[in-house]
Amino acid sequence: MEEEKQKSISPPPCPSTVTVRRNPPRRARATPYTTASKQNQPLSSHDVPTFPIDEILSIQIPQSETKPTVPESLKIFLRIKPLKSLTTKVITTNTAKSRPRNVWPQNPSKKHIAKENRNPEIAKKVKKKEEEAAAACIALNDSYSVTLTPPQALQELKRSKTEVYEGFSHVFPADCSQNDVYDKMVQPLLEDFMKGKSGMLAALGPSGSGKTHTVFGTLKNPGIVPITLRQIFKKSDESSDASVRSFNLSIFEICSERRKGEKAYDLLGSESSELSVQQSTIRGLKEVPIHSLEEAESLIGQAMLKRATATTNSNSQSSRSQCIINIRASCNRFSNETKMQSSDAMLTIVDLAGAEREKRTGNQGERLVESNFINNTSMVFGQCLRSLLEYQKNRKRGLQKHHQNSLLTRYLRDYLEGKKRMALILTVKAGEEDYLDTSYLLRQASPYMKIKFDNTEEPCNKRQLKTFPRAEKNKKIKLSAPKNSQIEDIFHEGRNQIAQEVHLQGKKADPTDRSSPSLEHVAQDKNKREHIIMRNFSKVLWNVLKQYNEKLKVAEGEICTLKDSLRREELKSLGLETELISLKSSCLVESCIPEVEAVVYANEEVSADESSESPVPSKNVNDDVRVRCHLSSQNDAEPRQSVNSEENAGIPSATTHDETVVTESPRDQVKDAVLVPCHLSSQNDAEPRQSISSEENVGIPSATTNVETEVTEFPRDQVIQNQDDPTPSPEQVEVSQDCINSRMSNVQTKSAISHRCPDSEKQERNRRLLPAPSRSLTEEMNDLDIKDKPIEKPQVKNGKTRVQKKAESTKVQEIEVPNPARESEPTSTTKQRNGQKPRRRLQPAASVLLTREINTLEIEDDIAEPKGNRGGKKTTVSQPRSQGSVTLLRLLTDNLHL
Ligand SMILES: Nc1ncnc2c1ncn2[C@@H]1O[C@H](COP(=O)(O)OP(=O)(O)OP(=O)(O)O)[C@@H](O)[C@H]1O
Structure with a gap:
């Protein structure tokens, strides 16, 4: 009991922590609108009322009651x-x-x-x-x-x-x-x-x-x-x-x-x-x-x-x-x-x-x-x-x-x-x-x-007007709620001014009246004036907002139209770009068309020759465009002569290397002679057949062409000497097998470029095999290449690189006709274009071989009988000798005075 009493008497224990809030948080007073909304339901954003501008503008301001002043x-x-x-x-x-x-x-x-x-x-x-x-x-x-x-x-x-x-x-x-x-x-x-x-x-x-x-x-x-x-x-x-x-x-x-x-x-x-x-x-x-x-x-x-x-x-x-x-x-x-x-x-x-x-x-x-x-x-x-x-x-x-x-x-x-x-x-x-x-x-x-x-105390003369600055004060009054302090200040200012004037003039016993309207009247006028000013200001502001809204709408419409026009312009620009690209491509094509046409024409010519007479070199084994153009140009000028010369150049080589074959079938020998380069290339390359057409003897012209080109690079003296002296010199006759092989490897390398050509006909030609007797011809050609080697290689390389660059740039396989080929044209072709007869460059060297070959030929045989597959790769054995080839042989025989 005593303990309970002590507890009841003793004060409660002090809490561990005491929170003292000195400034309790205050809340804004509830407005009538918020209280009403709370009573009904919570106010959402959609329930926010619009600003009652119409009601405000519709308020009629009572006109100030102007009491008629009754004169006294x-x-x-x-x-x-x-x-x-x-x-x-x-x-x-x-x-x-x-x-x-x-x-x-x-x-x-x-x-x-x-x-x-x-x-x-x-x-x-x-x-x-x-x-x-x-x-x-x-x-x-x-x-x-x-x-x-x-x-x-x-x-x-x-x-x-x-x-x-x-x-x-x-x-x-x-x-x-x-x-x-x-x-x-x-x-x-x-x-x-x-x-x-x-x-x-x-x-x-x-x-x-x-x-x-x-x-x-x-x-x-x-x-x-x-x-x-x-x-x-x-x-x-x-x-x-x-x-x-x-x-x-x-x-x-x-x-x-x-x-x-x-x-x-x-x-x-x-x-x-x-x-x-x-x-x-x-x-x-x-x-x-x-x-x-x-x-x-x-x-x-x-x-x-x-x-x-x-x-x-x-x-x-x-x-x-x-x-x-x-x-x-x-x-x-x-x-x-x-x-x-x-x-x-x-x-x-x-x-x-x-x-x-x-x-x-x-x-x-x-x-x-x-x-x-x-x-x-x-x-x-x-x-x-x-x-x-x-x-x-x-x-x-x-x-x-x-x-x-x-x-x-x-x-x-x-x-x-x-x-x-x-x-x-x-x-x-x-x-x-x-x-x-x-x-x-x-x-x-x-x-x-x-x-x-x-009954008004307004002064009328200038002297008394100075004592009433109230009118001026009203003009400078702020648009704010009237306050007693402001009014007092205004009146104090007026009073001070009056006092100053009184100090200056009033002391001189000027009895003029300096009365002023009462304060109450001034305050009412001020309130009315402010009310009217605010009303007019709100009206003006509302009108301005309306005008801005209209302008905004107009601007949005203009933006839409500008966007549409911009889209149309973009489409037009795209069309123009595509048209420009097409025009550029067409221009390129047109610029290449003459050459392409020349190539096509050459092909046609060659094919015509092939079909009519003999396997004229229509396609280069190397697919060197420069060479082809050269050929085409030659064909344009005197295709038959060049072909004949080439054929003449190729024939003896075959006879030179394979005398047995010649004896067996002169026609085949001739044909084989034409196909010699291809055959040689096939020996040097593992895939010669794919790149060389044995049927059309594509590889032969290339070889001959190369040879021809190389020959054109010969010194003029030597050429002239060859032309004058049909007997080949021992230096010319010497043929290095290694050089021939290297030459043919170059030819094959060049032919690799032609692989990109999608021409099916070309591919068909490449599938054919070269004739076996062409080995002898290659030996002959190598003899010529030996001397031309230091001169011929750079040209070939240049031609190759140019062709490659052009092929990479245009990627048009059939249109690989660069102009540099013409630039690198031998002087002989240029002379041919000028109407001069092409030189029979191989005649002196080939004449020796031809004399040997032709002596063994049986010109009377119209059709060369196949002598068997030498090397197992001869596919043109069964092909009959054409009428042109026979004619060619006769002409050669006649010209060589055999
Ligand atoms: N209503 C009045 N009752 C008694 N005495 C008057 C009255 N009016 C005037 N008087 C007397 O008359 C006398 C004259 O008056 P007052 O001097 O006022 O006249 P006034 O009009 O001023 O004359 P003035 O123009 O010559 O000065 C004064 O002695 C004044 O006491």
Whole structure:
């Protein structure tokens, strides 16, 4: 039990090997398609679906919904100044106290109210004034219209009548507050300004109508500028990305100096901060960043103290200049919350100097000049708006460039040309004495209500185009999925560029709008653009693939046709080659035909001679072609002579060696004499019968031919001597048996070549045996060969080798007719061809033998009787002597004078 407890308590034994897998293998997530295929059955290669290119191409891309941009009309607000009596009372009071100039507007109404409360008489007077004011020339119909009623005096004169002016964006009654004005008029502009849209607000009205009061207000009753700044910082505090937005404030005025024209002064700069003006550009304007409301209010109070004012009959602090306040908002980076892009926006508020009449103001001198400048500026401003209105009614007329007539209008050119949003607030006085001023203003400004403004912030001039590089960026955008980082980068780049331009130009108080479209809109456009691009790209790619497929098919067809043509050409080439070979062979044959024909002709001749007369040597024993050709040539020339000579040469030899045979049968002797060489060769060779035809005496001519050839090689002197002297010399008569044997061995060797000849007739001849009496003839021939030996052998050998080479090359047995045979022709044959008679070369040597032989012959015997087989090999015994042989013998006998 204790052991079991110990085991249970003790930890399990450590295994011998531990495998620790630090990074388990990961598998790809199953896609819906793979899961579906796994559920059904394994996917085979044939089940792979095709790429749904058709479906992709059939997708209809929704067209981008282009919202029609509704042009916004120029907003004109009307604010009615409170009671005239109050103002006059205030004026009188102020004149009495001589209020200092350029002091922050105070709230004198409360002071007067307090005084009124303390003095009941004053209160009564005020009520009377109010009653008079109630009978003012202008009456509020509703929030959008007023009724202007001329004074009674004017009505009686029928110079004017009651008029109703309607269509205002809002009409602020006399008892409205500054906040009401802000809420109705400034709030929409401020919202757009915070989104990056610029705007402009201008106050118009006669002098003392409350323009400055509406714009700036007082400490206790601040105007739209302090309220706007307050709202700006309030919104910035509420927003989480307030740190990324910064505001700058710039204030300057345009006034007129005698003989100097219009001048611009920076109200936030030093004392003598005059600004340089070039066309519509004001350089050197100080732009002060504002970080809090207090800082902004302080700057505004500072600017108001610097503004040029003067006391007139209409206004104790009449503004003598056009004052422009610019609030520029700049964004440091992209804000995800507000979706605002990092572009600057400018909110411009203009406090115009009130047009004034000389009679009412009583200005003289310099003030009158100022009044003219003010009136002129107001007039130009009005002309610009009227021109814009007329241009929008009829664009064919073109936009009149009245803005060039004043610095203010040049500066506000974009607004006055309807390119940017702006709003106007008309301040009027309601007293009867102010009827003319009010009527003039309403008549002038009421048509402005029809002016339209495009609600787009796209710039139109070149200067502002530089601040919007978005269009160029879209061209360079990559075809990839949109990413926030990319968008941020793009907007950062645009912001940097804008910041750079602002650094270069914005510091010079250029109030032009640098607004940009929102980020959301840009992202949607980008997505749509990429989608369209990808769709078009896929279509183009598909078409290209189709075209390549068609080209591939065409190329394959061309390849097939080329292959067929190549086969045909190969067949043609083969046919041509075979034809060429046949032509070559035929040419060879034709080249050999004459010789062959010569051989055939010679054979025919020989056979004819054989059949007619005697066994003329038609075939050479040696089968030497050279010899045969030689024979043929001889036959062509004088075949009979050569044959006869040969026969003559052979006959005595037989008689010489075998006298007994001759005595027995001269015919046989003659015949045997002809067959002597063959017989001799048979003695020397073991197979003479196979190569020599005894019937046709083939071996004899060869022997004789050889002899003849050898004889032709004799020196001419010797031949001539032989011819002249028929008696053979002892040297000629001496015949060496050994030489004869060697000669015959050569003959037999040569005959071996002829074994290749398939001629059956030749073979038949070779089977025959040579006659026995030919031994004597061979002895005679050997005598001749002795002297010719050193000369004859090389020729024979040459002939043999040539024949062999030719036989090996052509392998035509019957056509073994080389030309070298002719080359090696003896001079005698050449002479024969030339028509000369062949020499009887053997005559001198054979004549001796013939005389011996012929003496023993019985010429009268026509047919030689066989004398028996000498040596047992004579097969031609029974052959009768031909008629030719007999004739030959007779001729020999006659010629030899036997
Ligand atoms: N709505 C108003 N409520 C009370 N007081 C007003 C109002 N409008 C103007 N005033 C007073 O009228 C006087 C003249 O006003 P303001 O100076 O604003 O006129 P203006 O149009 O600017 O004249 P100018 O063109 O000569 O500068 C100021 O003292 C101002 O306090």
